[in-house]
Amino acid sequence: MTFTYEIEGGNFSRAGTASSDIKKALKQLDLDYTIIKRVVVSLYEAEVNIVAHARRGTLTADIDPDRIVMVLDDQGPGIPDIDAAMTAGFSTASSRVREMGFGAGMGLPNIKKNADSLNIQSTVGVGTRLEIVVNF
Amino acid sequence: MSDFHHALKIVDELCIGCSKCMNICPTHAIRVRNGKARLMDNRCIDCGECYRICPVSAIIIEQDDFSRIFPFKYRVALVPAVFFAQFPSKYSIGRITQALLELGFTHVFEIENGARLIRQETRKLLAENRDEKPLISTFCPAIVRLVQVKFPALVHHLMLLKPPLDAAAIWFRHHLEQQGASREETGIFYVTQCAAKIAAIKSPAEGEASPISGVINMDEIYNKVSVKLQAAEEDHAQANDKQVTMPGSADVLWSLTTGESSQIPGKRMAIDGVHNVTNFLEKLEQEEHPAFDFLELRACDESCAGGVLTTENRFLTAERMRSRARKCAADESQKQPSAMLYFDHEILPLLTIAEIKPRSMMKLDEDMGEALRKMKMIRQILQMLPMVDCGACGSPGCQALAEDIVQGRAMMENCIFIQRRYEQKGMLKPEVSAEIVKKIWGANKIDNENK
Numbered sequence A: 001m002t003f004t005y006e007i008e009g010g011n012f013s014r015a016g017t018a019s020s021d022i023k024k025a026l027k028q029l030d031l032d033y034t035i036i037k038r039v040v041v042s043l044y045e046a047e048v049n050i051v052a053h054a055r056r057g058t059l060t061a062d063i064d065p066d067r068i069v070m071v072l073d074d075q076g077p078g079i080p081d082i083d084a085a086m087t088a089g090f091s092t093a094s095s096r097v098r099e100m101g102f103g104a105g106m107g108l109p110n111i112k113k114n115a116d117s118l119n120i121q122s123t124v125g126v127g128t129r130l131e132i133v134v135n136f
Numbered sequence B: 001m002s003d004f005h006h007a008l009k010i011v012d013e014l015c016i017g018c019s020k021c022m023n024i025c026p027t028h029a030i031r032v033r034n035g036k037a038r039l040m041d042n043r044c045i046d047c048g049e050c051y052r053i054c055p056v057s058a059i060i061i062e063q064d065d066f067s068r069i070f071p072f073k074y075r076v077a078l079v080p081a082v083f084f085a086q087f088p089s090k091y092s093i094g095r096i097t098q099a100l101l102e103l104g105f106t107h108v109f110e111i112e113n114g115a116r117l118i119r120q121e122t123r124k125l126l127a128e129n130r131d132e133k134p135l136i137s138t139f140c141p142a143i144v145r146l147v148q149v150k151f152p153a154l155v156h157h158l159m160l161l162k163p164p165l166d167a168a169a170i171w172f173r174h175h176l177e178q179q180g181a182s183r184e185e186t187g188i189f190y191v192t193q194c195a196a197k198i199a200a201i202k203s204p205a206e207g208e209a210s211p212i213s214g215v216i217n218m219d220e221i222y223n224k225v226s227v228k229l230q231a232a233e234e235d236h237a238q239a240n241d242k243q244v245t246m247p248g249s250a251d252v253l254w255s256l257t258t259g260e261s262s263q264i265p266g267k268r269m270a271i272d273g274v275h276n277v278t279n280f281l282e283k284l285e286q287e288e289h290p291a292f293d294f295l296e297l298r299a300c301d302e303s304c305a306g307g308v309l310t311t312e313n314r315f316l317t318a319e320r321m322r323s324r325a326r327k328c329a330a331d332e333s334q335k336q337p338s339a340m341l342y343f344d345h346e347i348l349p350l351l352t353i354a355e356i357k358p359r360s361m362m363k364l365d366e367d368m369g370e371a372l373r374k375m376k377m378i379r380q381i382l383q384m385l386p387m388v389d390c391g392a393c394g395s396p397g398c399q400a401l402a403e404d405i406v407q408g409r410a411m412m413e414n415c416i417f418i419q420r421r422y423e424q425k426g427m428l429k430p431e432v433s434a435e436i437v438k439k440i441w442g443a444n445k446i447d448n449e450n451k
Helices: A017-028 A033-053 A095-099 A107-114 B020-024 B049-053 B093-103 B111-128 B141-150 B152-157 B164-178 B195-202 B218-231 B274-285 B314-334 B344-351 B368-384 B398-406 B416-424 B430-441
Strands: A002-008 A056-064 A067-075 A117-123 A127-135 B008-010 B030-033 B036-039 B059-061 B074-079 B107-110 B186-192 B214-217 B268-272 B294-298
Touching (some): A002 A017, A002 A033, A017 A056, A017 A067, A017 B368, A033 A127, A107 A127, B008 B036, B020 B030, B093 B107, B107 B164, B111 B164, B111 B344, B141 B152, B141 B195, B164 B344, B186 B218, B214 B218, B268 B274, B416 B430
Parallel strands (some): B074 B107, B186 B214, B268 B294
Antiparallel strands (some): A067 A127, A117 A127, B008 B059
16 A cells, blocks of 8 residues: 655755655554654654655555555755765765754654665755665 | 443434534544434543534433431542632632531532642652653543543553542541441442543543542532522521642642643643544654653643533633632741641552553554545545535534444435436436435424424
């Protein structure tokens, strides 16, 4: 079963809408709450990344009985150094974004911590594609 | 199916099937069928929103008959501070106590006397507890049930500590036993503003015997006490406040919003109103908030001052309690320590809640594959539904109807928009749609032209 969402860059007030929706679906499947939490936390971080850095993006979440695969594709600045971005505390967020309580440099590390697999492809000046998998 | 006691009952003879309760219920526990509201036991959290909104008082709160107090030799009225604040401040606590004694109680004990112990234990739990933060207070039983049915992932945040009610009841039993009263001779009756408290007492979590013998609704005792107060306008002017064990100034406010959280160190917050709490728990589940140590969550607006069985305006009640606490604080310097300091060691072990289990109402099926299949069906159905949430199908909104259809509790044609669509296509005769509507709303709403 597939869920698709558009994510708008800069719209912080809407950040978390997709993860909230996915959470509701997973609760209906009666998954273990620790698994739901891992999905929701990693998806929320990825959503906020798009809102904070990119112009726009899409999320496609595929749920099947064994796992959820979440693909987030954005049109944005891209990540010049993925290894650096994966380091806890490393952040390129603007001071405006930081003032809103985001951009602490924990996004990608937190996704990696919560996901069973994380795949990042990025082209500077074009965009970033995240594939996050959580097994049930 | 449900092993949970509910205090809220719908009286069919009185219910007019108006659906106000269905639309306000925070857990979507009500449907309308055959012109009557129907309660889904496994979803109801006894918050009382339906009781409040019912225009014809068709929803009642089950209680124990007042006459049940009399077979006991010692008849204790366990009364919350909210009760005393139902009356204008010209009636002193001593006088209201006197009126309760005249009704037939032999002792009156204020529940907030138990708050001191609970505060002490809450602080201890917070100091010990690192993993389960924020701790969610279990003071409000409707909130405990809300978390169980709607936020099963947060159940482990619920603080495993009983409320001041239990502490006060256990303490007073001990107190009477010390004076030679046996367990059988002692009847402890809780005068309550709250449907959820009744439900919790009637179905204690681990099947242990409740220290409370019976529950009497506050509105009933309010009426009885009002009569006594008016009949004896001249007497008891000198009724003495000292005959009652009085809680401290902070404890008096325990049942009001911020009553608990203001007494707890650390990062804490208080929220009242069941819909406000629900919105916040949605966020908390997603960890979108900075870490809190302690959350005080209450189902009623203005917490217990807004309890469903109160009579007085909730803001007036709260203000009277605050004014009492201010006065009490001013007197406190010369006060004797509370009698509640005795028996701490006997009572403490009895205040722990062993376990609170999730009982999700969200899950579509025990089997994951089946649940996924149902979820897909719900999405397909939702695409056909008008999404106006009119409730004319007898379910609280389009999402709820889609779930009801998939779970076999309703059919597509319950939706009046779908009926029109089917009629246009010649798939449904108008007489048949009329029958369907009658099955939901009762025949008289359709047949009776002069209603």
